[in-house]
Amino acid sequence: EVQLLESGGGLVQPGGSLRLSCAASGFTFSSYAMSWVRQAPGKGLEWVSSVSGSGDTTYYADSVKGRFTISRDNSKKTLYVQMNSLRAEDTAVYYCAKSSGATCYSVVDTWGQGTLVTVYS
Amino acid sequence: DIVMTQSPDSLAVSLGEVATINCKSSQSVLYSSDNKNYLAWYQQKAGQSPKLLIYWASTRESGVPDRFSGSGSGTDFTLTISSLQAEDVAVYYCQQYYSIPFTFGPGTKVDIK
Numbered sequence: 001e002v003q004l005l006e007s008g009g010g011l012v013q014p015g016g017s018l019r020l021s022c023a024a025s026g027f028t029f030s031s032y033a034m035s036w037v038r039q040a041p042g043k044g045l046e047w048v049s050s051v052s053g054s055g056d057t058t059y060y061a062d063s064v065k066g067r068f069t070i071s072r073d074n075s076k077k078t079l080y081v082q083m084n085s086l087r088a089e090d091t092a093v094y095y096c097a098k099s100s101g102a103t104c105y106s107v108v109d110t111w112g113q114g115t116l117v118t119v120y121s
Numbered sequence: 122d123i124v125m126t127q128s129p130d131s132l133a134v135s136l137g138e139v140a141t142i143n144c145k146s147s148q149s150v151l152y153s154s155d156n157k158n159y160l161a162w163y164q165q166k167a168g169q170s171p172k173l174l175i176y177w178a179s180t181r182e183s184g185v186p187d188r189f190s191g192s193g194s195g196t197d198f199t200l201t202i203s204s205l206q207a208e209d210v211a212v213y214y215c216q217q218y219y220s221i222p223f224t225f226g227p228g229t230k231v232d233i234k
Binding site: 035037044045046047050059061062095100104105106107108109110111112113114 | 159161163165170171172173176177182214216218219221222223224225226227228
């Protein structure tokens with residue numbers, strides 16, 4: 001069974017940093033692109049970033065470009081996102097998501113349970 | 122960026138009746154090289170993570186009941202629930218994975234009338 005378990009969420013002040021992790025199991029991690037998608041309280045879904053299965057290709061939403069860095073450790077079957085210069089508008093549940101293929105241009109077929117990031121002043 | 126719009130914002134349907142949700146993209150998500158529409162539908166129940174229902178605009182994900190179907194091509198798409206069940210109460214999102222950024226529609230809330 002495919003499982004994605006996020007961790008690392010919490011409270012942080014504006015300008016602060018946080019690193020989220022997503023531990024994957026039940027599939028050949030390196031064969032699939034992975035993404036982070038977020039959902040602000042009471043709002044819709046927003047794609048944040050994606051990384052290819054090999055880790056050599058990454059993409060970012062303009063809203064986080066230059067502040068967030070997605071990465072993966074295929075030996076540890078873990079996805080990360082380093083979030084710097086956090087803003088109030090980054091407050092959201094962050095979902096780790098698995099794609100159906102190695103390229104980022106493939107549909108997200110599995111979602112984690114999400115981890116809440118709250119940026120407060 | 123490709124802007125995704127959905128209609129209606131919400132709808133209430135009687136049990137066993139048909140629910141229809143529309144999704145429109147600001148530009149075509151049909152990739153000519155493979156003739157596939159890079160369009161997916163997700164269901165999100167209250168307090169839960171999203172769940173993939175439909176990809177390539179009309180391919181049902183494994184395990185998804187056949188009362189869910191997707192149709193459309195290019196810029197106009199539809200999700201149809203042929204016989205609404207109580208467990209289908211949720212918010213439904215369309216998403217294009219044709220070009221970066223991978224944008225979602227605003228969601229359509231489906232309730233029981």
